[in-house]
Amino acid sequence: MAIEPRGTRPGRMLDPTRIMIYGVLIVAAVYYLLPLYVMIVTSMKGMPEIRLGNIFSPPVEVTFEPWVKAWDTACTGLYCEGLKVGFWNSVQILIPSVIISIMVASVNGYALANWRFRGSEVFFTILIFGSFIPYQVMLYPLVILTRELGIFGSLYAVILIHTIFGMPILTLLFRNYFASLPQELFKAGRVDGAGFWGIFLKIMVPMSLPIFVVAVILQVTGIWNDFLFGVIFAGTKNFPMTVQLNNIVNSTQGVKEYNVNMAATILTGAVPLLIYFLSGKYFVRGIAAGAVKG
């Protein structure tokens, strides 16, 4: 007969600790999911049904009319072209901002981590200090700056501002990640005759997918959700989706179309949500690898 451990195995499912843990988790999940449920349900009801006031009840007659309206014809101030205009504005702001800020910040972080130059520590300190200054302090100077550059009220201005404001946190992120890579790899690269760019592009970048994913997520969600810079620097025609959403939801004329508002809000939030779903694994990995240390 085989030798077996004495006694029964430790309990799997129903010991008190587990019940506590799952209990708390379930409550937390419900707390966050309930508003989402209400939004989805409401967005698929017609106005008469909403007026009945049962916000938790599922729609009797499912309709996608509010979604179409939110996207295509809802009034955002003067124009009644729906959110789609804002969506494309946001995309036009988002893509260059994300690409430029990550490109610049990754090179910054690499230089700060691996090529210690005179004053690099001071430079880094200043950069970090920058991330603690509230945005509002810098708004007016930046308005003057962009006006002098002749780009105030255009997409270029918003892109520039997003790139600047992404710099401190992204540089910190990249610097810490590159500093956590073995220094000997960098030395080996130098002995092998690769220069500043050779080491960066051929050795460092291929090893850094997780941190690039983290940076993309941070920037996409941050820039997509931005309201302040969009409303100030973009100019009326280029308002991003968030600003137009606000204009739809906060319009004071006529009936409050809750279903359209809900649909518009979900549409606006869909992009960051999608990014999280697609890259959640890398996000955790990258944060663990880069941001905590240092």
Added chain:
Amino acid sequence: MKSIEIKELSLSFGEVKVLKQLDLDIGDGEFLVLLGASGCGKSTLLNCIAGLLDVTDGQIFIKGKNVTWEEPKDRGIGMVFQSYALYPQMTVEGNLSFGLKNQKVPKAEIAQRIERAAAILQIEPLLKRKPAELSGGQRQRVAIGRALVRDVDVFLFDEPLSNLDAKLRAELRVEIKRLHQRLENTMIYVTHDQIEALTLADRIAIMKEGSVQQLADPHAIYNKPVNKYVAGFIGSPGMNFIEGAIETGRKTTFQTDGIKIDLGNYEFAEEAKSGKAIFGIRPEHVVVGAEVASQPYKTTVEVEVVEPMGSDTLVWSKLQNREFRFRVDGQSDFEAGSKVKIGFDPLRASIFDAASEVRI
């Protein structure tokens, strides 16, 4: 001909002086080992030679050319690192060819050089694999190969075997020695492992606090250490040190309470003078049993602890209330608390001045 010349090299990190006015000449085809405890500056010195650290002062010449401010790639060196430092996203072949591609070596020649290096190191079957799919020993072979394909005059090894287990370390050690015999280029090898140093080196430089204590062949380092630090650093377990004084009279002797050793046959560097001194004898130079009779110095010690190590047995004992270790054949049998007759020949001892700790 000199392969590498280092003149008055200094390096400071802020206030901390890591290397102090260091001079070192390395001959063509020589295998030099930089040996020292951690923090002695040996790796720093190697990085300076490689050009990975900028020196504060002094000059470095490689093959007669002043390379003090040259980039690593222009110095004609290849380097092997402790952590292998293979590029994880490239195959073995990619790792080997990376440096050559940067140098714009023609494709056909790259292939030829890789083939040669792979044959020497027996890594041909691994060429298409990624470093993650290799064992530690294979990785270090590839790392050596990366230096090999560059076809350089000088190889720099920065503790290349420290990450390997004992058995592999012994295997690769022999292989590095074989490689040196075959290629006959200059090799500088940093380690804290004295076995590696003694087995590989043509000459060993023992470093302490940023300066070279002794630069000599392994035989001299072991038998004629220039000072107490070197004497204590080399050998495991370390040398026994007994503090006392030298008396010159009719006979030259070393004396301390209860011990009197006749130094008749000891080779003094200069004529012996009376004064305080430290007498050092290696544990393996102490004999027991029948051989004691033939030794110039005999005494009795009390055994405290016995450590059988298979081939040898290490005995910790008390010699006139001083700790005294000796190493004897693994077959001998001692009991703790027993008294044992031992003897040794002062010819094999090292005597140091008590104040300066320099060999006399």
